[in-house]
Amino acid sequence: MxxxxxxxxxxxxxxDSVEHIAESLHQAATELGYPDLERKAYRNIIGLGMVEALQKLYPDLSLDEIARIREGYSGYFFQKVTxxxxxxxxxxxxxxxxxxxxxxxxxxxxxxxxxxxxxxxxxxxxxxxxxxxxxxxxxxxxxxxxxxxxxxxxxxxxxxxxxxxxxxxxxxxxxxxxxxxxxxxxxxxxxxxxxxxxxxxxxxxxxxxxxxxxx
Missing domain, CATH: 3.40.50.1000 (HAD superfamily/HAD-like)
Structure with a gap:
């Protein structure tokens, strides 16, 4: 080209981080009581910004709810260093x-x-x-x-x-x-x-x- x-x-x-991102999202959301979605759902939103990704996974989240899930996600995600x-x-x-x-x-x-x-x-x-x-x-x-x-x-x-x-x-x-x-x-x-x-x-x-x- x-x-x-x-x-x-x-x-x-x-x-090679797709599975780690999907698992971190899953853990953060379900720990806070949100539905346990199929792993494919978490994989499919990878690439979006975190706010947009969470809104797609769990429609109608408030800003406070998004902030709580993001905090949990960061805690899981940053346990593993690239x-x-x-x-x-x-x-x-x-x-x-x-x-x-x-x-x-x-x-x-x-x-x-x-x-x-x-x-x-x-x-x-x-x-x-x-x-x-x-x-x-x-x-x-x-x-x-x-x-x-x-x-x-x-x-x-x-x-x-x-x-x-x-x-x-x-x-x-x-x-x-x-x-x-x-x-x-x-x-x-x-x-x-x-x-x-x-x-x-x-x-x-x-x-x-x-x-x-x-x-």
Missing amino acids: NVKVVIFDWDGTLI TPQNVFDGMAEVVADICQSGRGCSVATGKSRRGLAQALTTSGLGHHFDITRCADETRSKPDPLMLEEILEFYGYQPEDAVMIGDTHYDLDMARRIGMPAIGVEWGAHDREVLQSCDPCAVVNTVGDLRRVLGL
Whole structure:
């Protein structure tokens, strides 16, 4: 692909964290007496900002209820530190090779700034990224504001970049501004869901991703 910048989602795309997020949400919600949902329900909202995710899981929550669940979620989630071993095999090399090629490299994530700041350091990936945007400092996916802010940072147009993600929230976000997107099958959503957003490719191995990116 002849693009100037590659924008990655974080959880489920670079980091093998989907099950930990789903379990942390499940524990936090059920501990407070909210319904025990199927694990797929928790997986399906990964990629959204936390407020939007909880509103989708448990409609009609008050702001106080959301705050209590978020506090419980943080307690569970931060018990586990993201390490280089949590990076999907081969993805650290993909990120490094993108930077080596002279293309920009950035992150657009539904994580909070607190969560991403820690993970950037402990994963060993942080020094590769020019800019990162989080849901709690802009708007949640699939609103494309975080992509627009990244493009503004570089001075690029949507067609100059590609969004890589494991959920339809990632790919729909890109589609809304005419940005090419690549879906990866090793995260939260399956191929059929990813293809519904008309990405330029859906890949199921890191090798396939490298070929699409021309690495």
